[in-house]
Amino acid sequence: MTASGQHENGRREAGPSHTGVPDQHHDVAAGPFRRFRPALGASSFADWLGLLAVIASAATLADGSYAKTNLAVAGVLALRLVPAVLLGPVVGALADRMNRKVGMIAADVLRAAVIVTVPLLGSLTWLYVATVLLGALALLWTSAAGAAVAALAPADRRRYLAITYGTAPVAALVFSALSLLSGVLDNAVATLGTHPVDLALYACALAFAVSAGLASRAPVPGRRPGESAEHESVIRSITTGRQLISSVPVARGLVTGMLGAFAAAGFVLGLSQTYVHDLGAGQPGYGVLFAAVFLGLALGLAAGSRLPDGLSPFRLFGLSLITAGLFLAAIALIPNMVMAALLAVGLGACGGVAWNTGHTLLGLAVDDSVRSRTFSFLAAASRVVLLLVLALGPVLAAVIGRHTIHFTDSRTLSYNGAAFVFLIAAVLVVALGLAAYRRLDDRPGTGLLQELRALRSSRGPRPADAPRPTYPGVFVALEGGDGSGKSTQARLLGDWLRSDQGHDVVLTREPGATPAGVRLREVLLSNGSDLGNRAEALLFAADRAHHVEAVVRPALERGAIVVTDRYIDSSVAYQGAGRELDGDEVLRLSQWATDDLVPALTVLLDVDPVISKVRRARDASRGGEDRLESLADDFHDRVRAEFLALARRAPHRYLVVDAGLGADQVQQLIRERVRQVLPVSARRRAELNERLADEDQSRERRASAEAEVLRMDADLRRRRVEEAREREESRRRARDEAERQLQEEAERELRAQESRRNREEVDRRASEAAAAATLGPVTEPVQMPGRYPGHRVAEPPTDPLTGHLPVQEPVQEPIQESFEPQEQDLWAPPADLTQPVQTPQAQPYETFESYEGETNPVPQGPPPSEPSDPQYQPEQDLQAPPHTVYLPDDDQADDRTIVLLDSENSPETGPLRRRGRRQT
Numbered sequence: 001m002t003a004s005g006q007h008e009n010g011r012r013e014a015g016p017s018h019t020g021v022p023d024q025h026h027d028v029a030a031g032p033f034r035r036f037r038p039a040l041g042a043s044s045f046a047d048w049l050g051l052l053a054v055i056a057s058a059a060t061l062a063d064g065s066y067a068k069t070n071l072a073v074a075g076v077l078a079l080r081l082v083p084a085v086l087l088g089p090v091v092g093a094l095a096d097r098m099n100r101k102v103g104m105i106a107a108d109v110l111r112a113a114v115i116v117t118v119p120l121l122g123s124l125t126w127l128y129v130a131t132v133l134l135g136a137l138a139l140l141w142t143s144a145a146g147a148a149v150a151a152l153a154p155a156d157r158r159r160y161l162a163i164t165y166g167t168a169p170v171a172a173l174v175f176s177a178l179s180l181l182s183g184v185l186d187n188a189v190a191t192l193g194t195h196p197v198d199l200a201l202y203a204c205a206l207a208f209a210v211s212a213g214l215a216s217r218a219p220v221p222g223r224r225p226g227e228s229a230e231h232e233s234v235i236r237s238i239t240t241g242r243q244l245i246s247s248v249p250v251a252r253g254l255v256t257g258m259l260g261a262f263a264a265a266g267f268v269l270g271l272s273q274t275y276v277h278d279l280g281a282g283q284p285g286y287g288v289l290f291a292a293v294f295l296g297l298a299l300g301l302a303a304g305s306r307l308p309d310g311l312s313p314f315r316l317f318g319l320s321l322i323t324a325g326l327f328l329a330a331i332a333l334i335p336n337m338v339m340a341a342l343l344a345v346g347l348g349a350c351g352g353v354a355w356n357t358g359h360t361l362l363g364l365a366v367d368d369s370v371r372s373r374t375f376s377f378l379a380a381a382s383r384v385v386l387l388l389v390l391a392l393g394p395v396l397a398a399v400i401g402r403h404t405i406h407f408t409d410s411r412t413l414s415y416n417g418a419a420f421v422f423l424i425a426a427v428l429v430v431a432l433g434l435a436a437y438r439r440l441d442d443r444p445g446t447g448l449l450q451e452l453r454a455l456r457s458s459r460g461p462r463p464a465d466a467p468r469p470t471y472p473g474v475f476v477a478l479e480g481g482d483g484s485g486k487s488t489q490a491r492l493l494g495d496w497l498r499s500d501q502g503h504d505v506v507l508t509r510e511p512g513a514t515p516a517g518v519r520l521r522e523v524l525l526s527n528g529s530d531l532g533n534r535a536e537a538l539l540f541a542a543d544r545a546h547h548v549e550a551v552v553r554p555a556l557e558r559g560a561i562v563v564t565d566r567y568i569d570s571s572v573a574y575q576g577a578g579r580e581l582d583g584d585e586v587l588r589l590s591q592w593a594t595d596d597l598v599p600a601l602t603v604l605l606d607v608d609p610v611i612s613k614v615r616r617a618r619d620a621s622r623g624g625e626d627r628l629e630s631l632a633d634d635f636h637d638r639v640r641a642e643f644l645a646l647a648r649r650a651p652h653r654y655l656v657v658d659a660g661l662g663a664d665q666v667q668q669l670i671r672e673r674v675r676q677v678l679p680v681s682a683r684r685r686a687e688l689n690e691r692l693a694d695e696d697q698s699r700e701r702r703a704s705a706e707a708e709v710l711r712m713d714a715d716l717r718r719r720r721v722e723e724a725r726e727r728e729e730s731r732r733r734a735r736d737e738a739e740r741q742l743q744e745e746a747e748r749e750l751r752a753q754e755s756r757r758n759r760e761e762v763d764r765r766a767s768e769a770a771a772a773a774t775l776g777p778v779t780e781p782v783q784m785p786g787r788y789p790g791h792r793v794a795e796p797p798t799d800p801l802t803g804h805l806p807v808q809e810p811v812q813e814p815i816q817e818s819f820e821p822q823e824q825d826l827w828a829p830p831a832d833l834t835q836p837v838q839t840p841q842a843q844p845y846e847t848f849e850s851y852e853g854e855t856n857p858v859p860q861g862p863p864p865s866e867p868s869d870p871q872y873q874p875e876q877d878l879q880a881p882p883h884t885v886y887l888p889d890d891d892q893a894d895d896r897t898i899v900l901l902d903s904e905n906s907p908e909t910g911p912l913r914r915r916g917r918r919q920t
């Protein structure tokens with residue numbers, strides 16, 4: 001975890017960064033990495049300085065009670081981690097899309113800008129907002145820079161981590177110095193007195209600006225084609241990792257311990273501000289404490305890899321946790337700044353050792369295929385734990401508050417919530433350490449002091465430790481005197497590994513596991529063989545060489561668990577100590593014979609030779625004592641002592657069991673220890689893979705279902721848009737058609753008026769001529785043509801003086817607008833007025849009424865036929881003869897009624913309402 005709260009394991013990048021193996025790319029890139037380092041250092045330094053200054057600002061701005069200060073500090077610390085917990089994948093994906101250099105520069109410039117606003121605005125609320133922004137930008141920077149380093153120099157990842165963490169104590173000391181300087185300048189510049197942290201904030205902004213400048217000149221590689229990174233959410237890392245870890249008890253113990261250490265670190269981080277304040281050390285003291293913890297951490301991490309091999313790393317892990325807890329308890333109980341700083345170094349160192357050891361053991365405990373997932377889980381879980389603790393610790397401290405105990409009137413002891421919480425955390429860490437020690441102890445038969453003494457006195461060459469196991473399988477050896485129960489335990493162990501754990505198991509033994517070995521065994525053990533000690537040692541080594549080559553290695557290569565009844569230690573004990581040859585020479589002989597194949601675990605069944613002799617005697621299946629069994633008791637005593645000495649030299653890869661216990665009890669102890677070296681079995685792996693595949697599959701199914709829904713949604717929307725466009729288009733066409741028809745109608749109307757006028761003129765002239773010709777009175781009333789049904793025309797009055805018909809005025813049509821001359825009317829010859837004018841038959845579909853529908857009764861025409869087609873087609877309706885003007889009753893009006901504005905009638909005469917009917 002860096003100051004940004006981002007753990008490098010959170011990012012799983014494809015490409016060479018995984019392997020950590022230098023490649024040719026590394027050689028080329030070693031130079032560029034050197035030039036990349038200043039930018040890395042400056043930004044990390046600024047990040048740490050910013051973190052300290054922001055925490056100190058929170059304490060300053062809270063400016064109130066103990067509780068308020070604690071809560072403000074808790075607030076900024078927790079908010080600082082929130083982006084790392086919640087936004088990891090989002091920011092990671094964003095960083096992937098950006099140019100890395102641009103990402104780094106942008107993150108630095110923006111962080112400088114945000115930091116500057118903190119002293120300028122001087123508000124706690126803004127400080128909270130700024131903290132989240134700083135957290136998110138730090139995440140962006142880490143994503144970009146981490147990816148750049150992975151691409152630039154994968155093998156320099158350690159140096160990258162050293163720079164990002166190594167700058168922490170430097171930043172803490174600079175922070176202390178600036179806080180002191182601020183106090184000195186206080187007299188000169190008034191504002192610094194009120195806000196002593198401001199100087200550190202401005203320095204931090206400056207450092208970010210410098211970092212941006214350095215980044216702009218640094219060689220930051222772009223993405224290589226095909227390079228991809230996977231950003232997993234914290235929740236997913238935790239859920240999948242938890243399943244993996246829960247199946248490996250050692251991993252579970254280690255992870256619990258490491259998370260406990262993280263929790264303790266969180267308590268210290270969150271509360272040291274108020275703790276230091278109570279000691280009267282102020283901000284400079286805070287910086288010193290911070291630097292002390294990180295200094296210790298660096299020492300612990302460095303020392304972790306140099307610890308003597310003889311010490312069991314499992315025990316070391318538990319012990320370092322316990323010691324860290326004790327240091328923390330001391331800090332809580334001794335209210336003195338100098339002591340606190342010294343103890344903090346010890347606390348950090350123990351934390352560093354615990355982390356280093358735990359990390360290494362966790363890597364060994366889990367299978368290659370799940371290692372990266374395991375570390376992702378650890379990173380994600382530690383972030384969540386830190387977040388919870390950072391939020392919880394100060395609340396707890398605030399609740400506890402400050403207390404002063406009065407012993408006498410003059411002697412009082414002040415105690416505050418922060419120190420109390422330190423104490424609680426210390427107890428938690430010690431308890432976790434003890435639990436880890438007990439659960440992970442790989443030397444139940446050997447006391448710790450005994451182990452430490454053995455470590456001190458162990459001289460001479462030790463059995464070479466296993467070079468990093470390169471086989472997928474695991475090699476376990478059972479050792480002990482004759483009749484100690486090795487064959488019995490090997491059989492029981494094999495059954496359990498096979499049937500219960502689902503492993504491929506190979507049970508084998510020395511001497512005599514191969515056809516050649518059987519012949520050698522015969523030579524070695526038959527009582528008639530006359531062999532010198534060296535010849536005996538060489539033959540055992542020869543059998544072993546062939547055994548390893550023919551049986552053991554091939555099985556390990558294919559991932560089996562190989563359990564052998566006797567191995568190198570037997571030679572060292574029997575030929576070395578028993579036959580009194582040089583144990584080291586005997587050992588080297590076997591190391592050469594086996595090409596340094598060392599078991600991952602050797603189980604020593606330790607029992608008094610007298611007991612095993614009795615057992616052998618009782619065992620009817622054994623055909624009497626062989627050449628070696630029959631040797632004197634002191635020979636077997638020397639053998640037993642040598643076995644124990646060998647186990648003490650490398651206790652971490654031995655389990656010494658009291659073989660005098662019952663066979664089942666012994667088996668139980670063996671299984672517990674063997675579990676710790678077991679990989680995930682093929683069966684278990686298949687189950688896990690199946691579950692993961694199921695999860696992936698269901699995720700894919702969900703994703704494809706979502707994509708399908710989205711696609712359908714898009715289709716629907718597109719169709720709707722198209723339909724709307726078509727509707728709009730048909731509406732437009734209808735409108736155009738209606739306009740065109742109205743125009744035609746108007747033209748026809750004009751033509752009709754014209755022809756009517758002509759005809760009337762002709763009529764008038766004809767009647768004038770007729771009047772002049774007859775001069776007689778007209779007695780018959782002239783029936784004026786009612787052109788339309790229901791339109792009654794009044795009888796024309798005769799001239800009272802002449803008795804003549806008055807000069808015929810043009811017939812006034814009652815509804816001018818609705819007049820529609822028939823085609824034949826237009827060109828009809830002058831009518832014979834003596835004949836009644838033929839009234840044209842009303843069209844069956846025509847019905848008229850006047851505008852003032854009430855005054856003129858509407859004649860009952862045939863009812864309009866209901867359209868059988870519900871789809872109303874206005875274009876077709878409008879193609880009905882233009883004089884089919886229908887003014888419906890209001891309750892007859894329906895959605896098929898179209899009201900059109902007639903250009904001729906509107907607006908003077910009002911709209912002409914027309915109803916079109918479909919002609920079916």
Ligand SMILES: Nc1ncnc2c1ncn2[C@@H]1O[C@H](COP(=O)(O)OP(=O)(O)O)[C@@H](O)[C@H]1O
Binds near residue numbers: 483489618
């Ligand atoms: N824990 C035990 N307690 C009592 N008897 C045992 C125990 N383990 C094994 N035996 C018996 O001791 C005899 C020797 O055991 P064996 O497994 O053959 O020893 P080894 O292979 O070490 O020579 C057998 O008869 C076995 O049944």
Ligand SMILES: Cc1cn([C@H]2C[C@H](O)[C@@H](COP(=O)(O)OP(=O)(O)O)O2)c(=O)[nH]c1=O
Binds near residue numbers: 487510511572629
């Ligand atoms: C493998 C090995 C066995 N031995 C001896 C120990 C045993 O007495 C004998 C073979 O033992 P083993 O068949 O395992 O007998 P037991 O079941 O009684 O333990 O060979 C050596 O002296 N050196 C060796 O390197």
